Amino acid sequence: MMNKIYPRRGDKQTVYLNTVVKDPSIEIGDYTIYNDPVSDPILFEQNNVLYHYPINHERLVIGKFCSIACGTKFLFNCANHTLKSLSTYTFPLFHEEWDLEKSDMATAWDNKGNIIIGNDVWIGYEAVIMAGVNIGDGAIIASHAVVTKNVAPYTIVGGVPASPIRKRFDDDIIQKLEILKWWNWPTCKIRKNLHHIINGNIDELLKAGKNEY
Missing domain, CATH: 2.160.10.10 (Hexapeptide repeat proteins)
Structure with a gap:
């Protein structure tokens, strides 16, 4: 944290x-x-x-x-x-005013x-x-x-x-990024490969993803 x-x-x-x-x-x-x-x-x-x-x-x-x-x-x-009601007014929310059951309050909204x-x-x-x-x-x-x-x-x-x-990006790069999930890397690894992220070097980032650190 x-x-x-x-x-x-x-x-x-x-x-x-x-x-x-x-x-x-x-x-x-x-x-x-x-x-x-x-x-x-x-x-x-x-x-x-x-x-x-x-x-x-x-x-x-x-x-x-x-x-x-x-x-x-x-x-x-x-x-x-x-939108299930005939009125858009939230009657169940004001259950005390309209003598309704408090337990039905959540029916006032979808x-x-x-x-x-x-x-x-x-x-x-x-x-x-x-x-x-x-x-x-x-x-x-x-x-x-x-x-x-x-x-x-x-x-x-x-x-x-x-x-x-x-x-x-094109679908191929999107798929690679979704598999790579660089945001879950340790901070030290992100820092080490930040130039690849910033410069859009997907191939180099993929190589880095295969390494532990």
């Missing part, structure tokens, strides 16, 4: 998320960063993870080495007023499940990720996108609702 909050000296706008998030139902991988020049990024859990109430037992899982831009929102199931974000994902400025969405490794979410469906690995999506724009 990391204990360093700020990746850069003198920069209080960027944090390593897993050092500031305390909710056990939110899991953040090492080196994943959140940048916020508008609000205190330490308040990510309060300002960016919304409608995330214990009654649903839902989880937010974000992998390693992700980059999350200012204003990104993760909207959980309590934001999804049920439960679509957890939000799962892979590794090395870049989420752009003020993007919105809806409940039940899975985003694959290496994906990019464009600024202001509203993601309502799963995103395949290494795919760029954008728009409202978000749709695929293009893949980052």
Whole structure:
């Protein structure tokens, strides 16, 4: 577990998320960063993870080495007023006012499940990720996108609702990266091979992957 909050000296706008998030139902991988020049990024859990109430037992899982831009929102199931009712008003939520059973409160919304974000994902400025969405490794979410469906690995999506724009690499390289999973390497091995990652040298990175260190 990391204990360093700020990746850069003198920069209080960027944090390593897993050092500031305390909710056990939110899991953040090492080196994943959140940048916020508008609000205190330490308040990510309060300002960016919304409608995330214990009654649903839902989880937010974000992998390693992700980059999350200012204003990104993760909207959980309590934001999804049920479409099974003849009214969009959440009567069961206000059970005391309407003499309803408290045990039926969760019927006020449709439960679509957890939000799962892979590794090395870049989420752009003020993007919105809806409940039940899975985003694959290496994906990019464009600024202001509203993601309502799963995103395949290494795919760029954008728009409202978000749709695929293009893949980052050809299928062969994507398959190799998914097998390689460099983000799970020991930090010393990543550091040693960082120039291959930065310069896009997939063949050299594959060779490094076959070595222990």
